[in-house]
Amino acid sequence: MTELKLTDYQIISELTKNPRLSDRQLAKILKISQPTVTRRRTNMEKEGLLEYYGSFNLEKLGFGIIAVVFGRRDFQKYPESLFQKAIDFSKKHPNMIFAAPGVGLGYNVLSISIHKDYSDYARFIAEMKGEAGEAMQVDSFLIDLHDKEVVQRLSLNRLAEHLSTHASSSET
Numbered sequence: 001m002t003e004l005k006l007t008d009y010q011i012i013s014e015l016t017k018n019p020r021l022s023d024r025q026l027a028k029i030l031k032i033s034q035p036t037v038t039r040r041r042t043n044m045e046k047e048g049l050l051e052y053y054g055s056f057n058l059e060k061l062g063f064g065i066i067a068v069v070f071g072r073r074d075f076q077k078y079p080e081s082l083f084q085k086a087i088d089f090s091k092k093h094p095n096m097i098f099a100a101p102g103v104g105l106g107y108n109v110l111s112i113s114i115h116k117d118y119s120d121y122a123r124f125i126a127e128m129k130g131e132a133g134e135a136m137q138v139d140s141f142l143i144d145l146h147d148k149e150v151v152q153r154l155s156l157n158r159l160a161e162h163l164s165t166h167a168s169s170s171e172t
Contacts, residue, residue: 002047007032007040009163012050015041016160019052058154059145063114065121066143066154069128071109071136078135089131093124109136118142 010030014021023041027034044050058066073082090096099111111128115121121142129138143150152158 002043004049005040007036008044008049011037011040011044013160013164015050015052016156016163019054053156055156058114062116064117064145065115066145067111067113067115067121067125068141068143069111069113069125069138070105070107070140071111071132071138072107073109073132073136080135082132082135085131089128093127095124107139 007030011026014026014029021029023037024034026037026041030037041050086099090099093113095115096111096113099109101108102110113121113124115124121140125138125140129136132138
């Protein structure tokens, strides 16, 4: 993958805020030529750097819980791969928006999922535990989206602001 330029970060930032912007609109906002925007955007799309999603409010869509599930797998006792099982489980549960191996807090797997309510989450976690069996211990951290003390709602727009700032500071 080619090294990203300031222009690339600016394009990503603007598209994160509004993925429906045309190349002409982006050029006007960024004060660069439309062919430059088209060329940079096309390159980033070909490299798989850009994917387009709309922004939405989970609460208004009827979701009440974000579940962060931490998993601990004992590789000594259960050396067989659970990767295909995890892929199959993920396909059956489109509300699982992220899942990956990692390291920290004594865990080596993490997933993030969204749920309508606690009973929806309970069904999900019961099925997850059933699929993993004894090979995986799971613990959860649940976030109530209706809590009045939520400091920052889930939003990629904040990331767009960070990308703009990061790109500007790395160019100097």
